[in-house]
Amino acid sequence: MGSFTFKGGVHPFEGKELSAEKPVESLKPGKELVYLLSQHIGAPAKPIVAKGDHVLAGQKIAEAGGFVSAPVHASVSGTVTKIEKRKNATGGYVDAIIVENDEKYESVAFEPADPDALSRDEILGRIREAGVVGMGGAGFPTAVKLAPKDPSIVDHILVNGSECEPYLTSDYRCMLDFPDKITGGLEIILKLFGPDCKGVICIEDNKPKAIEVMRKAVSGRSNMSVAVMKTKYPEGAERCLIHAITGRSVNSRMLPADAGCVVDNIDTVIAVNDAVREGRPVMDRVFTVSGDAPVNPRNFRVPVGMSYAEIVEAEGGFKQTPEKVISGGPMMGFALSDLNVPVTKTSGAITAFLKDEVSRAVPSACINCGRCVKGCPARLLPCKLASFAEHNNAAAFEEYYGLECVNCGSCSYSCPAKRPLAAQINKMRQIVLANKRKKK
Ligand code: SF4
Numbered sequence: 001m002g003s004f005t006f007k008g009g010v011h012p013f014e015g016k017e018l019s020a021e022k023p024v025e026s027l028k029p030g031k032e033l034v035y036l037l038s039q040h041i042g043a044p045a046k047p048i049v050a051k052g053d054h055v056l057a058g059q060k061i062a063e064a065g066g067f068v069s070a071p072v073h074a075s076v077s078g079t080v081t082k083i084e085k086r087k088n089a090t091g092g093y094v095d096a097i098i099v100e101n102d103e104k105y106e107s108v109a110f111e112p113a114d115p116d117a118l119s120r121d122e123i124l125g126r127i128r129e130a131g132v133v134g135m136g137g138a139g140f141p142t143a144v145k146l147a148p149k150d151p152s153i154v155d156h157i158l159v160n161g162s163e164c165e166p167y168l169t170s171d172y173r174c175m176l177d178f179p180d181k182i183t184g185g186l187e188i189i190l191k192l193f194g195p196d197c198k199g200v201i202c203i204e205d206n207k208p209k210a211i212e213v214m215r216k217a218v219s220g221r222s223n224m225s226v227a228v229m230k231t232k233y234p235e236g237a238e239r240c241l242i243h244a245i246t247g248r249s250v251n252s253r254m255l256p257a258d259a260g261c262v263v264d265n266i267d268t269v270i271a272v273n274d275a276v277r278e279g280r281p282v283m284d285r286v287f288t289v290s291g292d293a294p295v296n297p298r299n300f301r302v303p304v305g306m307s308y309a310e311i312v313e314a315e316g317g318f319k320q321t322p323e324k325v326i327s328g329g330p331m332m333g334f335a336l337s338d339l340n341v342p343v344t345k346t347s348g349a350i351t352a353f354l355k356d357e358v359s360r361a362v363p364s365a366c367i368n369c370g371r372c373v374k375g376c377p378a379r380l381l382p383c384k385l386a387s388f389a390e391h392n393n394a395a396a397f398e399e400y401y402g403l404e405c406v407n408c409g410s411c412s413y414s415c416p417a418k419r420p421l422a423a424q425i426n427k428m429r430q431i432v433l434a435n436k437r438k439k440k
């Protein structure tokens with residue numbers, strides 16, 4: 001039983017058994033790969049190829065567009081056919097480089113390195129050049145995250161293996177299948193901080209096999225350990241994880257580094273390992289297909305740029321047309337209206353359901369039961385915040401700490417009156433943040 005946890009949270013149906021025990025399969029993409037230039041937080045990447053250019057797998061095709069940005073690399077060999085706007089998973093249109101796959105999979109020669117022989121700047125440079133970003137969904141450029149203003153105050157590197165989102169099992173599979181890459185990446189990250197900095201691999205207690213494998217992988221390493229956490233959603237939310245492991249609090253005006261912590265997800269740590277040791281950029285990622293609609297839920301290693309539709313086809317398709325398809329998991333993911341969108345570095349899953357229970361629910365009046373308050377990991381009053389949002393009362397929303405919401409959806413999940421609390425709160429939060437940006 002895990003001993004680390006946070007206050008609040010909920011226990012949704014896990015659904016992990018559908019895909020957890022199936023090994024990761026590599027997928028070859030179709031003819032067209034779409035590389036979005038905005039697949040990270042920060043400035044979009046800038047193309048350094050033109051229509052008609054021949055590219056190799058692993059070749060940089062767009063460079064970072066600023067300090068907070070990341071380059072983009074081709075995941076196949078082929079010809080650049082277009083540079084134009086393409087739809088992303090949220091329905092927006094962003095610039096993209098389109099490559100026609102020549103199906104030869106010819107690659108650039110990667111340049112391996114020994115991390116012990118590299119300086120701090122060289123390690124960060126290799127991570128930056130490889131286009132590593134937070135692959136858990138945030139997409140923040142990792143080289144920037146790993147270079148906080150004062151690295152000496154960072155004493156915890158938390159590797160987020162909690163994977164608390166229902167149905168998702170890609171992190172679990174990576175822990176079982178690539179434990180040495182995880183300890184290898186963590187060892188590199190620890191080199192960037194002081195000698196007392198510790199690496200903690202955080203895993204929920206519903207993953208006993210992963211705990212066993214990772215404990216074995218860290219044994220004999222005095223600066224690494226495995227922390228077993230109680231299974232509870234949203235254990236993997238950055239602030240919840242930091243509080244659970246260190247007891248420290250982080251608010252919306254702070255960075256985790258201000259509380260002495262850096263949090264990276266499993267795939268990101270593996271990408272750091274591959275970037276620094278092998279010189280391999282981010283070209284693919286592990287991706288879960290799950291829910292009750294897919295014929296054969298499982299995990300795939302998919303190239304960046306491949307379309308969601310091709311992944312679903314490779315999985316075996318849907319048993320019947322699903323009422324709901326989500327990019328990500330059911331708690332924090334977003335509804336997909338079109339499967340013809342490309343995988344990015346931050347795309348982790350498709351979950352598809354035959355019935356859309358959420359849209360069918362008819363909200364009724366609040367009965368003041370307090371369940372949303374009990375479930376909120378940020379210790380907020382979701383019922384009040386949602387009411388302020390309904391009445392467009394930004395001042396009260398801020399006064400009641402609406403900006404501290406981490407958009408986890410626990411309040412909506414808990415509400416017996418089926419009120420769309422998280423959606424209302426998130427919408428208001430975005431408005432308040434946009435107004436603040438305008439005033440600056
Ligand atoms: S108010 Fe925000 S942080 Fe609290 S439960 Fe709802 S979505 Fe999560």
Ligand code: SF4
Pocket residue numbers: 365366367368369370371372373382383414415416417418419421
């Ligand atoms: S959980 Fe729903 S019904 Fe209960 S207090 Fe919150 S908003 Fe009201």
